[in-house]
Amino acid sequence: MLNLVLFGPPGAGKGTQSQKLIDQYQLIHLSTGDLLRGEITQGTELGIEAKKLMDQGFLVPDEVVIGMISNKLDANKDARGFIFDGFPRTVAQAEALDNLLASKGESISSMIALEVDDDELEHRLLLRGKESGRPDDANPEVIRKRIHEYNNKTAPVAQFYKVQNKFKSINGIGSIDEIFHSICAIVDLCK
Numbered sequence: 001m002l003n004l005v006l007f008g009p010p011g012a013g014k015g016t017q018s019q020k021l022i023d024q025y026q027l028i029h030l031s032t033g034d035l036l037r038g039e040i041t042q043g044t045e046l047g048i049e050a051k052k053l054m055d056q057g058f059l060v061p062d063e064v065v066i067g068m069i070s071n072k073l074d075a076n077k078d079a080r081g082f083i084f085d086g087f088p089r090t091v092a093q094a095e096a097l098d099n100l101l102a103s104k105g106e107s108i109s110s111m112i113a114l115e116v117d118d119d120e121l122e123h124r125l126l127l128r129g130k131e132s133g134r135p136d137d138a139n140p141e142v143i144r145k146r147i148h149e150y151n152n153k154t155a156p157v158a159q160f161y162k163v164q165n166k167f168k169s170i171n172g173i174g175s176i177d178e179i180f181h182s183i184c185a186i187v188d189l190c191k
């Protein structure tokens, strides 16, 4: 099974590249951001609580996102593999993912980190905020809070995969196709 973690700060292009990767490798896309926005749209209790945090740029509690991923893994037992997009975002989430996969005799194949500087991230997210009206993209203060959360809580996840020799870093600035080709070059070595 091919199990990829797509990693990087908010706006690095994880969602954008995931869409192309699922077509290329026939993987199941698991985006915790999309799953949470789905809960918000449905107006579930989980969604109402998550929205309060997401709109301020905070992460949602670990147990909530780990539970969502666990359910999705169980629901896709015949998958050829998964792209984890925006998950794990804390070391506790990374440990939980390893345990969930190990219980199925699986593991992460590679973690691919998209490197993009803060000015470019802010520019991309504000642009998307204008086009999509996504509340967490509309306000520069919230965007900076998200980048701060990333530096504090998410960046240490890279070390977790470096220790396992699964960490690969690529330049996330350039055309979407150029970046896609760099990712595919790494993924093709994992197959």
Ligand code: B4P
Binding pocket: 008, 009, 010, 011, 012, 013, 014, 015, 016, 017, 032, 033, 034, 036, 053, 054, 057, 058, 059, 060, 061, 065, 085, 086, 087, 088, 089, 090, 093, 124, 125, 127, 128, 136, 146, 172, 173, 174, 175, 176, 179
């Ligand atoms: P996510 O939905 O994961 O969103 P993201 O990190 O903001 O975006 P991504 O990196 O996918 O950017 P994209 O490709 O869309 O998270 C949202 C929130 O949900 C979090 O802040 C948190 O509150 C919560 N959450 C999610 N997962 C969680 C977890 N595991 N634990 C706790 N909380 C969690 O690209 C952004 C923009 O850039 C797009 O407009 C795109 O068109 C553009 N773009 C992409 N590539 C480009 C390129 N090469 N050049 C120019 N523009 C580009």
